[in-house]
Amino acid sequence: MDTKPYVGRFAPSPSGPLHLGSLVAALGSYLQARSHNGQWLVRIEDIDPPREQPGASSLILRQLEQFSLYWDQTVCYQSQRLDSYQQFIDQCLQDHKAYFCQCSRKQIKADGGYYLGHCRHKQPKQGDLATRLMTDQPIYQFQDGLYGKVSITQALAEEDFIIQRRDGLYAYNLAVSLDDYQQGITEVVRGADLIFTTGRQLSIFKLLKQPAPRYLHLPLVYDAQGHKLSKQNHAPSISGKQAQQLLLHALGFLGQTVETGWIELSCEQILTEAVINWQLKTIPKTALR
8 A cells, every 4th residue: 555645737838828728638637646645746748848938837827827827946947957857868878778869760760660670689879860779678558547457559668869969859658768767746637638658657667676656547639620739729828817616616626516506606615525526436437539
């Protein structure tokens, strides 16, 4: 039995303001943490400058406050942790657990969409190079808090994956794993669009020889055309002017109890009731895509 105090987190990227899908993920992670009398942290994943919008980080924090989603501890910014990521990569290269790769996306697409290890034995030293982590102990399945046993395809599980891009930017799987470890996250609650990246993060924890957090993936919100709500798809920003209605809508999407009279409550009061009534078993399991 895990006796460590619960620590959860919400980790948006500042590529735009929060939308309804973001609110659902934030709310689910918040309620799971508070129902365990745990801490809820906020991390801004700002390590991809070309995709970021100026001012989005502070806007996201203001939006969370408008919904009374108040966090514990100081907000963590990935852009302030670059030295930690580089130190890990350098150590992996030194230990021959990572290597440079010159394969293009076009080559990988021609091979069926998965990298087949061409550079693992060539060990290129010059040119436009990415860094890949050797996957010597693949993760073929893991237990999810909502979906149960999740299987990962052999090709995806065995692929040596990128930890630093050829443009020098650090990869999501590297940064998120090291941050979850450094912050002592005991359970990751996030959208199901990230469910199949979990094996890669578990691989990094195995390399660190540290216990991994538990994982719980929430159903995604789609628009009328069946597209996932995302910043890339220009999903509309949530507004604090209708905070109570949106909060109740997000609760309903998560299959939670919503009483008629709650519309008269403040966001803080709604969250207090929602924590008391929080039930994982009522969250709908939409099909994984």
